Amino acid sequence: MTKLRNFVPSSILALAVLLLPPSAWTGSGAAASTAVAPSAPVLLKSHAIVDDTVVRLSDLFEGLDSPGQSLGQTRIARAPEPGQSVEVKARWLQAVARAYALPWRPASRFDKVTVERASQVIEGKRIEAAAIDALADRGISGNLSIVFDNPAIAIHLPTDVPASLAVANFTYNSNSGRFTGQIVAPAEGRALAQSTVTGRAVEMTEIPVLVRRIEPGEVIAKRDIQWISTRVDRLSRNTVSSQDRLLGKSPRRPLRPGERILSADLREPLLVTKNSIVTIRLANSRMVLTAQGRALDQGAVDDVVRVMNTKSKQIISATVVESGLVQVYATIMAGIDVEGRK
Secondary structure, three states, rough: EEEEHHHHOOOHOOOOOOOOOOOHHHHHHHHHHHHOOOOOOEEEEOOOEEEEEEEEHHHHEEEOOOOOOOOOHHHHEEOOOOOOEEEEEEHHEEEEEHHOOOOOOOOOOOOEEEEEEOEEEOOOHHHHHHHHHHHOOOOOOOOOOEEEOOOOOOEEEOOOOOOOOOOEEEEEEOOOEEEEEEEEEEOOOOEEEEEEEEEEEEEEEEEEEEEEEEEOOOOOOOEEEEEEEEEEHHHHOEEOHHHHHHHOOEEOEEEOOOOOOOOHHHEEOOOEOOOEEEEEEEEEOOOEEEEEEEEOEEEEOOOEEEEEOOOOEEEEEEEEOOOOEEEEOOOHHHHOOOOOOO
């Protein structure tokens, strides 16, 4: 909120007499002779929104105008800049009421009115688009995003002018990606608002992420994937950037929706779980033998897991082939029959 000393030229007294008739400050009550006292009770407003360059009596007080009278339209001060506000406090309000013979006195020194100037706002998204256009005019294009040093940047304009803007004095450093420029509004005619903007242009890319939480053991399907736009400079070399690298995989840890996924977070889906019953297969060119076993480890395809033969209780190493099936080499099974006997 703008401080009162910035509302008008140098002091509270200067503010009080601005646009008031000189006779109002003779000290003899001359203002009452030129202003018709309102017939209705005069009440102080707590908040006023003005849509003009000046503040009028009716912006501060209620009950001023009666038929044939226009006291409320009297200009008493300059309005704040568009989008700004000021607090008008009890001492100043009492001086104005006395000057115009208003039947009002402050109830306490804490009485005040907040005066706000209406505006139309040009927000950061439009300023960002203008900066991207300025980059394109200099041959710099691509999937770019603008990161302002001041993320809350906005421009306020009066409500009766076009809400347009232009970029002037724009400079860009291709090595650092940093830029600076002057935002001027409206785009044509006399500039009513301007602001210096600085920031950086960053390259954007699309990456696949999950739409729901997925736990280890689950298999990622196409319906679990969505694409988001993110800054290239925030990605590591191991960030998953292809949908094909996600499909059919299982997470090593719980993965949350929307988070970037690293290659190390993924594995082939588990086909054998710990303590599950599996089929042990021995195959060579002449025969295929099978036996029942219990997995002592979990594993995906091509993982080597420990398996205990349920008959002989002998523990062997086997390679996961598919769900519930492991395979061993003939050298490992030498001397052991399918019933587990030596």
